[in-house]
Each structure stands twice: as C-alpha cells, then as structure tokens.
Amino acid sequence: MIRVLLGHRNTLIGRALSAILSREPDLYVVGELAKPDDLMSSAVRERPTVVVLDQFVAGSDDLDQLCHEVSAPSVLVVFERQTFVPTGRRLVRSAPRVGLIANDASPDQLVEAVRRISRGRPVVDIELAMAALTAGDNPLTGREREVLSLVSTGATAQEVARALVLSTGTVRNHLSHILAKTGARTRIEAIRKAQVAGWI
Structure with missing residues (x-):
C-alpha cells in the first residue's frame, strides 16, 4: 500500500486530488494539509510513502528537511505552468526522490506518477525541468515568490494575507522587500x- 500525504493551498482542489488518489486500491491518503507550517509535523506523524504537494507548499523551507530527515518519503510536486516558480531548479536536481508534474496532467497521469516515484523512478515534466534549469538565480525567498505570484493574479494585500495565513502588515513588508530586490518602483513593474527573469 502506498501511503500518500497531500498538501495543497486550495482546499477544494486538494479534496479533488484526494478523491482521485483514494479511489485507487493501492493508494491510501493518510492526511491532507493546506499550510506549509503543517508539513513536517504531518510527515513525522503519518510516515507517508509519497508526499504530493502544490508548488506553494513545496516552496517552504521545510521541504529540504523533509527530504533529508523524515523517514525517506518521495515527493511529487504539482506545478502550475503559468506561474512556474524556479524552486523547481532545486527540485529537479533532487530527482528521482523529488518529481515534477504539471497541474494540467490527467488524473491517470497523476496516479501513475505517484506509483512511479514510490518505486524510486524519476517523474519529471520535461517543459518544467527545462524552465527550472534555465531560470536565472532568484533573489526572492520562497515566501516572497508566493506573495508576488498571488499579487500577479490581481490579489490585494488583504487577499494575499488571507490566502497565506499572514497579517496584512507582513504581506506589505514582503512587498517592500520584493520591490527592493527587483529594483522596481511599483508592484506591476516587480x-x-x-x-x-523566470523568478515567478
């Protein structure tokens, strides 16, 4: 039995992914989480075979700790092509333990990817891998990338704060740091x- 821990910031999508995986007789979803802060504690508690994460949860600093310290789970990261984050460059280099799959993959492709990576076989979307390997050095932290990616969708600071479970003041501080690091005068320019540059 392949034990799957699922992490997605969007509860509705997370539940849909859970339903897809749970209908397979050899897959068992042991837990669902929506916040990066819950990743390590859930992994330690549930001891999954495979951890399936969206790119924002996977962008947390805990992912390296998860890969090196928790009882050897494989990690499959579901990326959005239109908001690709160069976190993928680090993840590509961690193959086959960490795999990349795009969010436009079919349910059958997702299921097969979970099975493949649980057996230690590589799962890498070629387009995502190439984008990751050719992206320039990124001065933004994982959290700053999350904030800017959400702002790029038209979200306000208040909406970003709610989505990432942060205070509005913290989001504004991140935006100030982003402007400084990108040398931009406005959010749109950033x-x-x-x-x-391929940073978000």
Missing part, C-alpha cells in the same frame, strides 16, 4: 521583471 511582477514584470520577475516574470521575465
């Missing part, structure tokens, strides 16, 4: 520069 988004454009970050997208051109």
Whole structure:
C-alpha cells in the first residue's frame, strides 16, 4: 500500500486530488494539509510513502528537511505552468526522490506518477525541468515568490494575507522587500521583471 500525504493551498482542489488518489486500491491518503507550517509535523506523524504537494507548499523551507530527515518519503510536486516558480531548479536536481508534474496532467497521469516515484523512478515534466534549469538565480525567498505570484493574479494585500495565513502588515513588508530586490518602483513593474527573469 502506498501511503500518500497531500498538501495543497486550495482546499477544494486538494479534496479533488484526494478523491482521485483514494479511489485507487493501492493508494491510501493518510492526511491532507493546506499550510506549509503543517508539513513536517504531518510527515513525522503519518510516515507517508509519497508526499504530493502544490508548488506553494513545496516552496517552504521545510521541504529540504523533509527530504533529508523524515523517514525517506518521495515527493511529487504539482506545478502550475503559468506561474512556474524556479524552486523547481532545486527540485529537479533532487530527482528521482523529488518529481515534477504539471497541474494540467490527467488524473491517470497523476496516479501513475505517484506509483512511479514510490518505486524510486524519476517523474519529471520535461517543459518544467527545462524552465527550472534555465531560470536565472532568484533573489526572492520562497515566501516572497508566493506573495508576488498571488499579487500577479490581481490579489490585494488583504487577499494575499488571507490566502497565506499572514497579517496584512507582513504581506506589505514582503512587498517592500520584493520591490527592493527587483529594483522596481511599483508592484506591476516587480511582477514584470520577475516574470521575465523566470523568478515567478
């Protein structure tokens, strides 16, 4: 039996992924989480075979600790092509223990990817891997990338704060740091520069 821990910031999508995986006789979803802060404690408690995460949960600093310290789970990261985060460059280099699959994959492809990575076989979307390996050095932290990616969708600071479970003041501080690091004068300019550089 392949034990799967699932992490997705969007509860509705997370539940849908859980339903897809749970209908397979050899897959068992042992837990679902929506916040990066819950990743390590859930992994230690549930001892999954495979951890399936979206790119924002996977962008947390705990992912390295998860890969090296928790009882050897494989990690499958579901990326959004349109908001690809260069976190993937680090993850590509961790193959086959860490795999990449795009969010436009079919349910059957997701299930097969979980099975493959549980057996130690590589799962790497070629387009995502190439984008990860060719992206320039990213000055933004994982949290700053999350904030800017959400702002790029038109979300306000208040909406970003709710989505990431942060205070509005913390989001504004992140935005100030982003402007300084990108050398941008406005959020729109920061988004454009970050997208051109492949940072979000």
